[in-house]
Amino acid sequence: MSRDALDRRVLAVIGRGVDAPLDEAELDALALELFAWQHEHCEAYRRLCAASGRSPDSVGHWTEIPAAPTGAFKEARLAAFPESATVRVFRTSGSTAGKRGELHLDTLELYTASLLATFGAHIVPEARPLPFVVLAPPASQAPDSSLSYMYDVAARHLGRGEPVFCVTRDGWDPAAAIEQLRGLEGPAAVVGTAFAFVHLIDALGAAGEQLRLPAGTRVMETGGFKGRSRELTRDALHAGIESALGVARERIVNQYGMCELGSQFYEDSLRRGRASEVKRVPPWVRTRVVDPATLREAASGEVGMLVHLDLANTGSVLAVQTSDAGRAVDGGFEVLGRLPGAEARGCSLAADALLGGAA
Amino acid sequence: MKRLRAAAEYIDGARAAEALARTFELWREPTSPWRERLARLHGGFSPRVVDAGVRLGLEHWTLEVMRELRGRELRGDHVAPGVTAVWLAGSIPTASFAALALPLLAGSAVAAHPASADGAGPALFLESLRSVDPDVGACISLDAGPEVLEQVDAVVAAGSDESVRVVRERVPPGIPFAAHPHKLSLAVIGTQIDVPGAVEALAQDICLWDGRGCLSPAWVLAVETPGRRAAHIAEKLAEALDRLASRLPCGPMTAGEHAALRDRRGAAAVREGVELHASGDANDWTVVLDPGPERPAPGGLRFVPVVPVGSVRELVEFCARLHPHLSTIGHAGLGGRAPGLLEGLEAGGGSRLCLLGRMQLPPLDWRHDGVEPLRSLLRLVDVEDEHD
Secondary structure, eight states: OOHHHHHHHHHHHHHTOTTSOOOHHHHHHHHHHHHHHHHHHOHHHHHHHHHTTOOTTTOOSGGGSOOEETTHHHHSOOOSSOGGGOOEEEEOOOOTTOOOOEEEESOSHHHHHHHHHHHHHHHSTTOOOBOEEEESOOTTTOTTOHHHHHHHHHHHHHBSSOOEEOEETTEEOHHHHHHHHHTOOSOOEEEEEHHHHHHHHHHHHHTTOOOOOOTTOEEEEESOOTTSSOOOOHHHHHHHHHHHHOOOGGGEEEEEOOTTOSOOEEEOHHHHTSOOOOEEOOTTEEEEEEOTTTOOBOOTTOEEEEEEEETTOTTSOSEEEEEEEEEEETTEEEEEEEOOOOOSOSSBOOHHHHHHHTO | OHHHHHHHHTOOHHHHHHHHHHHHHHHHSTTOHHHHHHHHHOOSSOHHHHHHHHHHHTTTOOHHHHHHHHHHHSOSSEEOOSEEEEEOOSSOHHHHHHHHHHHHHTTOEEEEEOOTTOSHHHHHHHHHHHHHOHHHHTTEESOOOGGGGGTOSEEEEEEOHHHHHHHHHHSOTTSOEEEEEOBEEEEEEOSSSOHHHHHHHHHHHHHGGGGOSTTSEEEEEEEOOTTTHHHHHHHHHHHHHHHHHHHSOOOOOOHHHHHHHHHHHHHHHTSTTOEEEEOTTSOSOEEEEOOOSSOOOOOBTTEEEEEEEOSHHHHHHHHHTTTTOEEEEEEESSOTTOTTHHHHHHHHTOOEEEETTOTTOOOTTOOGGGOOTTGGGOEEOOOOOSOO
């Protein structure tokens, strides 16, 4: 089967929407075909598979497809198409180690379809266009940011009027964003990074001000804090947003996404009308919680490592292993931050310290 | 503090040396109940690693060595500390044993702050010392808090740069202070040795303490030859680690450590030119032949990057980029004072060269981080001639 035909099949699945379950057999068949395609056309991924002794000949179920850890996206071009066909590269934000993970795309069609389906269902479930206030830079200023692309596309397809981007490549002024929010005359979608919301909360707190955004407004926040603001628990962040912006908790949605994936996960608070921390898994995605020591499925309710299989990643690698801790729950999964890591159990210098201090 | 000072008045370094020698003998015995208890209680490593690490590590910690050390470093006029604060770090029991024992040899009592990762090692060591000589044992306390830093006569602090800095800030000026920040070591294999012999010794260095220590080889530099010797070394090292995995099994790892190892394996596997050897789906060990050009991140937890080097110059350059974080270079097949080894050690800020197989077994009297272990605690005294 050709790549185009595979893309069409995945697009058809996405086109059915987030409420149309994908039959396990259909997912398995599509996943195995995609795996074979990617194995054949992506040399770096083929090396990864060889290291674990697996190939399309030996893999009989989608759960056996070798997952590429996020670190692999920093070391090699994990793309199943020639470099010349690249139309976009999304990159992870910087880290102490310097290298950034990259998702190479030869088409934005699947990425866009997936994001519109999930964003629309979870942030604008009424399907009534709303003005967008975005606490992130526009895609034109951050072309390698998947987040900016997502907001840009969502605002233009699901929003009303010209979206307002409050952040530029040079930074942002929370006071100007507050002015924008004060000027809202009706419900809006206020979306952005978690740390930008912290800045907003802090700016309002410093001014001794609380906003009461128009009824029907919803907030979507995503990402970690990455040293760009004080760190808050998700609960504290949402409480802060509720207090600072006057948006009820059930209208504040966290999105969990990764640069390396073509799809994202949302809490379904808006759809259910009550606050929820459960991340919903789109039908074209499967999320497994595995024991990082054995890679076996964690027992129900146990905390483990999240591994995603995303059919929308047709041009890259569909199985991606994270370093995030999660727990399978009814209707999806919960994200519990990073897996508990290396406390000081030795006297060897940590790699990060070395890279920061001596490289 | 008063109790410690009082206890220290009744003993001296010579008596402490005798007590320590007998204590270390207890720990070295073929079926030492102390080793058995520590292996059972430690929890940070597999019992077999604790057993072997302690047995081998204490092999040469004898009365003779301690007497020589005292004679060598306690010369001339000096004032020994009454009480030394010792900030322990990490989870390696023999490192804690040495840190507690050395001030005693200088005639000082010890107010120790145990590391959170190893409560059992210092406690059992102290119990064994008290069983040999209660008076010497009374010279150690294991419950020191930050307040003692302002009351003691010398301080030895191990830990991360940040931990050492925090301790140092609490110590009044003029108090002798020996810092042992976290460091890294590496192994070098030259061409003048059979690969199987070298990798057997190296595998032990990797497996003892699971690559968590500052003496664990974070890289293996293999002097390359036209016959792809580095690749051969990587392959044979993998086989040696596999054989050793049953005798010295890896200890428990956190979920984050497992995830990090999987991430590193995957990141290595996708790179062109990298050869990966691993213990199947388990995280027991990983060997990665990484020809560069970038220096791979340091290994640990039995993840070992093997880096081919073409010349002594490359070895020295590699070490220089680690400055000042290098501790030890373990070597084989080069000759003990081969060109490059000392130069590399100097360039990286290291202080110890040893043969492979000995990396985890430093002598009690080694000059850890280039510091004389007893003399660094002393206040040296000048008595000037009285005549004009």
